[in-house]
């Protein structure tokens with residue numbers, strides 16, 4: 001009997017590993033819908049619960065469960081975790097760098113208090129937790145080209161401070177309580193069917209839309225400001241691949257992931273191959289100072305060595321896929 005019970009237990013664990021129930025917070029942001037689509041195809045439509053504090057965009061309703069989740073309300077989170085028997089949380093809720101500077105109090109609540117709730121919840125219920133980090137977790141004292149995984153981190157934005165806090169607290173919960181915490185530091189993410197919400201790297205998305213709509217774009221960063229960037233498909237694939245790595249194979253809990261680095265000028269030159277008459281003007285604002293303190297290029301050798309990270313999109317491939325995607329959207 002005992003061994004049969006053991007076998008049942010093993011099969012349950014195996015099933016949980018192969019078909020985890022995943023809760024995505026902040027799922028109406030830039031990354032949530034795309035990730036839910038991939039995870040639903042992999043683990044089953046009803047195993048991926050999208051959540052946010054806003055109403056879902058139309059098609060989401062038919063594609064699987066969608067619930068109200070306020071990350072500042074611990075009981076609300078407990079209820080969802082228990083009712084759906086959640087195994088993993090992908091914690092996307094956050095205020096980004098530029099918008100965070102405009103509302104520091106709210107950024108502290110969402111990015112810090114919200115994270116505390118998610119960490120505590122994950123510890124209590126034995127949940128595997130992914131929290132994205134960012135190039136913004138570094139600051140003017142960090143080496144910028146390239147920026148290694150482990151180096152000085154003294155960011156000057158509330159967004160960056162909250163992300164360093166998340167990295168450190170997650171790693172602490174890992175070694176203190178055995179929480180399976182995982183984090184990737186993302187570059188600016190570029191996508192055509194979802195918009196970023198108030199970051200410093202948003203220009204690299206906005207310019208595509210303006211090139212298609214008006215043929216004109218005013219850039220808030222100087223032409224030679226180099227930052228790491230990544231196409232959304234690479235970004236979402238990195239999350240899935242990283243989450244599926246067996247726990248014992250990870251040497252660290254927080255990894256840099258790099259794909260490409262470019263300046264506004266380099267991006268606009270490439271875009272002009274598709275929109276030759278594109279008119280660009282530059283009017284740097286407060287975001288310039290933020291960008292100047294961030295990495296120009298990530299060193300991600302450890303992610304490549306430890307769990308096989310490899311990007312597929314460089315600048316040329318990115319611009320091509322963006323125009324193909326936008327063309328189908330604007331038709």
Ligand code: AKB
Pocket residue numbers: 096097098133134135136159186187188189196198199200201202
């Ligand atoms: C931002 O610009 O704030 C984000 C990021 C790089 O984390 N896109």
